[in-house]
Amino acid sequence: MHTASFAGVQDAARQIAGHAVRTPLIESPALNARVGGRVLLKAETLQVAGAFKFRGAYNRISRLTADELKRGVVAYSSGNHAQAVAAAARMVGTSAIIVMPADSPSVKVEGVRAFGGEVRMYDRYTESREAIGEEIAASKGSVLVRPFDDPYVIEGQGTVGLEMVDQAKAAGAHIDQLVCGASGGGLIAGVNLAMAALSPHSPVIAVEPKHYNDMQLSIAAGERKTHPPAPGTICDALMTDRPGELTFPINRRVDRVETVSDAEVAEAVRYAFRVLKLVVEPGGAVSLAALLAGRIQAKDRTTALVLSGGNVDPGLFAAIIEDRFTPID
Secondary structure (H helix, E strand, O other), X not given: OOOOOHHHHHHHHHHHEOOEOOOOEEEOHHHHHHHOOEEEEEEHXXXXXXXXXXXXXXXXXXXXXXXXXXXXXXXXXXXXXXXXXXXXXXXXXXXEEEEEEOOOOHHHHHHHHHOOOEEEEEOOOOOOHHHHHHHHHHHHOOEEOOOOOOHHHHHHHHHHHHHHHHHHHHOOOOOOEEEEEOOOOHHHHHHHHHHHHHOOOOOEEEEEEOOOOHHHHHHHHOOOOOOOOOOOOOOHHHOOOOOOOOHHHHHOOOOEEEEEOHHHHHHHHHHHXXXXXXXXXXXXXXXXXXXXXXXXXXXXXEEEEEEOEOOOOHHHHHHHHOOOOOOOO
8 A cells, every 4th residue: 555755745746747836935024024033935825726735636636547537536625625626637537526514615615616526515513524425436436535644645735845845945045943734634744744854853833723623632642632522713624623544643743733713813814915915714824823923933043834725715804804803712
C-alpha cells in the first residue's frame, strides 16, 4: 500500500504542475509593522476552486486508470474538497458525485455544480457522510476520494509546504515558524512532510476553532480523540470530529496547537479584506487569526502562514466586514 512521504510530495508537485496554481507568497508591510516581524502569506485563496484542496484532489484523481475514469468518483465534503474533486474530475474527463451537508454555504454548493458535479445533501448532525459516500461508491463502482485520509491527497497538499520553502528562499527569507489551520489534518500533514525534509528545525504550529480542538486534544493524549459537543462555528471547513487515521501520526510532530474563537476569526477575515485586500473564508483565516490575537510570537522572526481558502458565503462575508456579525462564542 502507498504511504505518504516527502518523495511522494515531490512527485505530486510534478503531477499537478500546469494544472494547479503555484500561488504567491505575499508579504504586507502593514502586517509586518503590526507584529514586528516578517510575515509570509501563502494565498491558497487563489488556487483552482478557491482553496488548497485542489492540489490533493487532482493528485489523486489524475492517477485513476481508464476503467476507474469510466466509473467516476465520489467524495464527501462541506465544500472545498467538494469543489476541488468536481474541478479535478472535469479536467480528467470523469463524473463526480459529492455528498455535502445541508447547511453548506451556498457558494460552495453552487461551485460544485458549476464544475459539473452532482450534489447529494445530508444532515451532518444525524447522518454519516462517510457511510453515504461509501454506499454510493459501492453501488456505482466509483472511486471514493477521501478529503484527507488518502496518501495521494496528503502528498498533493504537501506541495503547499514545498512551494513555501522555495518561495521564501527566493525572497531571501528562512522560515522560522510555519502556521497552518487544521481539521482532518491533510494539509498540515503534507506541510509537515515537506518541512521535516526541507526545514526540520522550523516549528509547525497548528490552529483550530476553539470548540473543534480535536487535534489539540489528540496531540495531548497521544491518540486520536474527538472534541466535546460543539455549538457550531463560522469555520465550516474545519468541523471534523477527530484527526484522520493517516494524518494523525504525521501531525504528531507539530510544535503545538493553538485555538481561536469565532470573534477572532471574524477579525482576521476583516483584516485580510481591509488591509491585505484578500477575500479569505473563516476556515482559511484561522492561522492569521492566531497571529493577530497574539497566540503566535512573531516579533523579530519570519513567520509563514497558510491562508487556505477563500470560498465564503457572500452574506456572511458582508456581515463580517461591515461589523454586523455576532459570534456565538
